[in-house]
Amino acid sequence: MPMPKILVIPGSTRTGSHNVKLAALAAKELTLIDAEVTRISFADYPLPIYEADLDARQPANALALKQMIMAHHGVFIASPEYSASVTPLLKNAIDWVSRVRERGDPTYAAFKGRVFAIASASPGRAGGLRSLMALRQILELGCGAFVIPEQVAIPNADQAFDEMDDIIDTGTANLFRAELQRLVDMTRLMM
Numbered sequence: 001m002p003m004p005k006i007l008v009i010p011g012s013t014r015t016g017s018h019n020v021k022l023a024a025l026a027a028k029e030l031t032l033i034d035a036e037v038t039r040i041s042f043a044d045y046p047l048p049i050y051e052a053d054l055d056a057r058q059p060a061n062a063l064a065l066k067q068m069i070m071a072h073h074g075v076f077i078a079s080p081e082y083s084a085s086v087t088p089l090l091k092n093a094i095d096w097v098s099r100v101r102e103r104g105d106p107t108y109a110a111f112k113g114r115v116f117a118i119a120s121a122s123p124g125r126a127g128g129l130r131s132l133m134a135l136r137q138i139l140e141l142g143c144g145a146f147v148i149p150e151q152v153a154i155p156n157a158d159q160a161f162d163e164m165d166d167i168i169d170t171g172t173a174n175l176f177r178a179e180l181q182r183l184v185d186m187t188r189l190m191m
């Protein structure tokens, strides 16, 4: 059976980011369940704040990001929570990817025909849950993506990982693994 290609994206580039840690853990776990994993950082795709007058310029990094997503069957996003929503960094990247078009592309080409999974980590008590609600709305309603229903929000993120950067709480760790397994299973069905 061919291995599903999964792209892992943290919605933060902060030094010491909990969501970069969560993305790294997702990449490790996905590899263990036979996915071919690529992990990227938005730091490698700097983009201006989206503005419609810039559309015609089709920034190279927006195209590169879109092509990177399209080269994978599934996408995992670790989403921090800012002001009860997603980070501007993540929203801006999604907006750009939703706008750049190459010849023959249907609308929202990078979002359709692949499987998305989302999770969050926050030092707060809700674990960034509201960012997941916002992200699900953006991806599903805004971009026509299929997002699996399983999702994990990790509260008290500053104390949630051990020295190996694994999730300490067994129940949460199991839920996270189950989410990733479902991502791989659903991705296989869509390949």
Ligand SMILES: Cc1cc2nc3c(=O)[nH]c(=O)nc-3n(C[C@H](O)[C@H](O)[C@H](O)COP(=O)(O)O)c2cc1C
Pocket: 012, 013, 014, 016, 017, 018, 019, 020, 080, 081, 082, 083, 084, 085, 121, 122, 123, 124, 125, 126, 127, 128
């Ligand atoms: C502008 C701003 C708004 C924030 N709003 C929230 C919030 O609504 N809920 C929450 O749980 N944390 C909030 N936080 C705290 C972030 O969750 C925290 O900084 C987290 O570490 C960011 O993710 P990262 O570690 O992956 O960079 C906010 C942080 C900033 C800078």
